[in-house]
Amino acid sequence: IKMKTDYKQQQFRHPILISLLEWLEEETGFEFTETSSYRKDDPGVHGFGRGEDLRCRNGNVGLAIRRLINDNWQYDPSRPTKECCILHGAGSNLHLHIQVHPNTKKI
Numbered sequence: 001i002k003m004k005t006d007y008k009q010q011q012f013r014h015p016i017l018i019s020l021l022e023w024l025e026e027e028t029g030f031e032f033t034e035t036s037s038y039r040k041d042d043p044g045v046h047g048f049g050r051g052e053d054l055r056c057r058n059g060n061v062g063l064a065i066r067r068l069i070n071d072n073w074q075y076d077p078s079r080p081t082k083e084c085c086i087l088h089g090a091g092s093n094l095h096l097h098i099q100v101h102p103n104t105k106k107i
Contacts, residue, residue, distance in 0.1 A: 014102075035055050036051075045099040057092075065096055075099070075100070
């Protein structure tokens with residue numbers, strides 16, 4: 001069973017994350033499957049509504065999406081090595097990890 005959700009209505013999500021996800025759907029025309037978002041008591045971005053994991057089964061497609069996001073979004077100008085999108089995992093656990101910071105901006 002698959003369930004679709006309107007991430008734009010979920011108040012635990014950071015507004016910049018919502019903007020990035022909306023942009024990604026519009027830019028690619030893809031409908032993504034969320035594998036993880038908010039995690040209670042998580043000390044990282046998932047615990048603050050600033051992280052999202054999206055299913056990705058093809059590494060080449062994942063690398064293209066990673067590049068697309070990171071070429072268009074800057075995580076934090078004071079930390080230029082941090083990225084908004086990371087492709088990681090292996091096999092059925094391969095996924096796009098998307099993260100934002102309060103200073104994240106579209107470039």
